[in-house]
Amino acid sequence: MGEHKESLRKITTTLTLKNEEITNFICSLKQSLENLEANSDRVHGDLESEFTSLNAVLDQLKDGMLTRIKQERASRTYELQSQLSACSKALESSEELLDLANQTLCSSQTEGFMQAAKDIKDSVTMAPAFRLSLKAKASDNMSHMMVDFSQEREMLRGISFLPVPATPxxxxxxxxxxxxxxxxxxxxxxxxxxxxxxxxxxxxxxxxxxxxxxxxxxxxxxxxxxxxxxxxxxxxxxxxxxxxxxxxxxxxxxxxxxxxxxxxTHAFLFKLDAASAHQNLKVEELSVEWDSVGGKVQEIRKDKNRTNQSPMHSPARVSMMSPKRVPTVRPGRDRFTAESYTVLADTAIDAGQQYWEVRFDKESKAFAVGVALRSLGRFDQLGKSGASWCIHLNNWLQQSLTAKHNNKARTLDCAIPDRIGVYCNYEEGILSFYNAKLKQLMHTFRTKFTQPIIPAFMVWNGTFSVKTGLQVPSVVQSGQRKNSNTSSSNASLT
Incomplete structure (x- = not known):
């Protein structure tokens, strides 16, 4: 009995699903019928409109051609009628002279004959009949106004519905x-x-x-x-x-x-890890602002609350992490402190070629951009240990731009750009810095990365913003190939 009930339940479930499918299909068919009626009315209206437009064009063309025929007829009629009137007057004058000449010849009077003959001769010389052109000024042929619509007629007969374009x-x-x-x-x-x-x-x-x-x-x-x-x-x-x-x-x-x-569309994408940021740095995803009172405010908060409120611990952030994105190594009290003023990215580099750019306030008292190992100490300033490489801008007392690594620095002889582009080839151990606007090489570190590295930034009394999701620019790639056999770095810094 139980087996039959279970079997009947399965059959009932199957029928219910099938009925639901059929119901949905019926609704789809009804919708298709409604769409068919609406679409048919639409194309019917479009066709009527097209033929009305075509007839209007033909009527306009007909009116124009009829007007030209009328104008040609009127022009030729005027020319011929003018010529006919002139010829009629000349003929009338000529007939009068002819009558006068005949009368003079038939006259028996000799007196005045010579003078009359001379006057007739002079009148004939000046007669309009001898100045007339006896060629018609206009032709009566209107064949040039004839039309042949045979080609157009065949073309119109060839009108049909537009074919559906082929698939590209x-x-x-x-x-x-x-x-x-x-x-x-x-x-x-x-x-x-x-x-x-x-x-x-x-x-x-x-x-x-x-x-x-x-x-x-x-x-x-x-x-x-x-x-x-x-x-x-x-x-x-x-x-x-x-x-x-x-x-x-x-x-x-x-x-x-x-x-x-x-x-x-490979590109390096990351955000700034607010949980790693120094307390005086106000972080918003890809921008940082120096906050002189940030540390004092943070000291009042309890470590527990400070840790729980970190963006790295929000459910949304954890669920959106990419395979390369690694959990922060500096939750809570392990964030940078003292005079490091540093913040790290939330994504590590362990392979490939990557590129990102940073725009910074050139009036900042100090700014640095580079990469660091995970082992970078919370008190360490960028470039002052073997765990970080960077370009450093100093506006304190005297302005300078230097490349720093392992507490060694080299002054760079180049203008301070508005944006710095950072190129990293992990396998080749190349870290290059560019004037991002001009794509001019500023400095290159050559080393061997034995563990993943993380984009790192430092700012004191200033601001900066990072642009990610960028591919390695073509000019940078070509420049790297050209410089592959030469070193633009200071060997003491690598």
């Missing part, structure tokens, strides 16, 4: 990802003169391969693209990949989207 194909080998831009190129199997433009859609993703049903990021749309390529600029690569798809559109309809293509 993105050429992955031709696509380029560099300098935080992505260039996408696509082709069609056959040329299509009816295509008006293309629509490109893209979205960020952390998954390689075709789009998933539930993606974290929405599709972004770029419309009205005329050529079969497009370049996205000014990007911040805060995901590992970008997925692209494109469709062709004519005046009436859009084709199907191409097969999605996923391009790797």
């Amino acid at each position: 194909e993105i050429q992955v080998s031709e696509c380029q990802v560099c300098d935080n831009t992505v260039s996408v190129l696509w082709t069609l199997q056959e040329p299509d003169s009816k295509i008006d433009h293309y629509t490109l859609e893209h979205r960020r993703t952390n998954h390689d391969g075709p789009p998933r049903l539930r993606e974290e990021f929405p599709w972004m749309v770029v419309e009205g693209i005329r050529p079969m390529e497009h370049t996205l600029t000014g990007l911040r690569f805060d995901t590992r990949f970008m997925t692209f798809r494109v469709k062709a559109c004519n005046k009436a309809v859009a084709g199907e989207f191409s097969e999605p293509v996923t391009l790797e």
Whole structure:
């Protein structure tokens, strides 16, 4: 009895699910019927509008051509009537002279004959009939106004519904990802003169391969693209990949989207670890402001509350950590203190080539940017131990820009930039600093990293902000290749 009940329950569950599927499908069919009726009415109205527009063009063309015929007729009529009137008057004058000449010849009087003959001769010489052109000034032929619509008639008979454009194909080998831009190129199997433009859609993703049903990021749309390529600029690569798809559109309809293509958009992304920051540093994700009273306020708080309120311990932060992101090594009272004024990034570097930039207040009393090992002491200032490498700006007493490591410094003979770019090649043991605007090399450390390193920053009486999600600029990569056989660092600092 129990087995039969269990079997019946399974059958009931299966029927319930199937009924739900059929119900959903019926709703989908009803919606499709409604859409079909609405879409049919829309295309019917569009067709009526197109033919009305075409008839209007033909009527306008007809009116223009009829007007030209009337104008040509009026012009020629005027010319011919003017010439006819002149000829009639000349003929009338000529006939009068002819009558006078005949009367003079028939006259028997000899007196005055010579004078009459001379007057007639003079009148004939001046007669209009002898100054007339006996060629018509206008032709009666109007054949040049005839029209032949045979080709147009055949073309009109060839009018049909616009075909759905073919599906483009993105050429992955031709696509380029560099300098935080992505260039996408696509082709069609056959040329299509009816295509008006293309629509490109893209979205960020952390998954390689075709789009998933539930993606974290929405599709972004770029419309009205005329050529079969497009370049996205000014990007911040805060995901590992970008997925692209494109469709062709004519005046009436859009084709199907191409097969999605996923391009790797590798870039180094991190935030500043507020839990590691010195008490006098006010940290907000990627920016830091010196706070002269921060330490006094923090000393009042209990260690427990201070630790629990750290962003590193919030559930949201823990759930969003990437595989490379490591828990802070400085929770609570292990944060930097004394005169270190340091803050670390929340992501360690253990492989590959990475690049980031920092914009700082050149009026800061002191500022430093570089990398550090996890073993950097909470009292250590950047560059004053073997666990950190940095570029240091000093505005105290006398301004100077130096490269520091292991408590040794080298003064740099270059202008102080607004932004510093930091390039790290972990495997090659290269740490280079650039004028980020001009991409000019300022200094290079060459060493061997035996353990992961972390971006590190220091500021005293000033501010700075960090820009991450950047790829290694092409000019930096090419410059590194050129300098691969030469050293721009001070051997004593490595």
